[in-house]
Amino acid sequence: MKLHLSPLFILPIFFLSCDSQNRTEQSETAEIKPQKEIITEETTQPIRKTEEYLDSSETKSQIEVVEEIHQEELAEIIENTEIKKTDETEETQQVDSVETPKEKIIAEPHQLWDVLTRKHINADGKVNYAGFLSDKKQLEQYLNQLKEMHSELTSWNKRKQLAYWINMYNTVTVKLIIDNYPVSSITELKGGKPWDTPLIELSGTSYTLNVIENKIIRPKFKDPRIHFAVNCAAKSCPKIMNKAWTEHNLERALTAQTKAFLANKEQNTLQENDIIISKIFDWYKADFGSSNQGIIEFINTYSNKEIDLNATVSFNEYDWSLNSK
Secondary structure (H helix, E strand, O other), X not given: XXXXXXXXXHHHHHHHHHHHHHHHHHHHHHHHHHHHHHHHHHHOOXXXXXXXXXXXXXXXXXXXXXXXXXXXXXXXXXXXXXXXXXXXXXXXXXXXXXXXXHHHHHHHHHHHHHHHHHHHXXXXXXXXXXXXXXXXXXXXXXXXXXHHHHHHHHHOOHHHXXXXXXXXXXXXXXXXXXXXXXXXXXXXXXXXXXXXXXXXEEOOEEEOHHHHHHHXXXXXXXXXXXXXXXOOOEOOOOOOOOOOOOOOOHHHHHHHHHHHHHXXXXXXXXXOOEEEEOOHHHHOHHHHOOOHHHHHHHHHHHOOOOOOOOOEEEEOOOOOEEOEO
């Protein structure tokens, strides 16, 4: 038997059902909406967005309700965000110095040299040897640390090794001067042959400055820019860098030192068809192409001036007086 309902009976039921469903959906929406907004903002930038909420009269009451229910959760979100932003900032600042524990131990001694050079060497490479003398204990401490690191050299990459040897050469040179300070020239020391005198012992072997430069640095690393990194404590030498060499700054520092030396008019006069340059280019001509044209090609790579390959080349006399302030 079929049941026939009158349209007048069905219509109230239909509206009653719709009204009930709408009230249910509105209730759910009212309960969920504040929480969804907080979660959405947490996913992006919770601290900044929370401040915006608190400044808005339209949403302030919603936030107050959420804070009453989820006060601990909101505090945790803000705290975690602050920690995350701090971590991200530190990671950005330290992107070039991410080190393993072993590398960190190696880096620390160079930091001591970094402190000493920044303190006693100015931007022009002039050295306060009296100041180094007052910090002689720290200088000797750094040399002892370099001695300890020597046994680990073979496990390092080439950049780290070269930075080590440049720091070694420059530190030993400074130590030689302050051990005999006051002195007017390095050539007055060790019978006029300071570069051939054993000055430091590494792993049971004595090393001279000439051995470090001409038996290790030059043949092993084959980079002519090193001549503008090692310093011989004389006015005509390329300026000694007032910070430590590291594997991270090595490449850009070698280029910067080379450009600065070539731009120094006291040591190099560069004209298109005539150049008067440092004696370094004469003494170590083999490192610069073994010919005047090779030297000019090198200069053209790092100088702002373009020199003709057939330009006349002559060399300045070397000033061996101390590179002191």
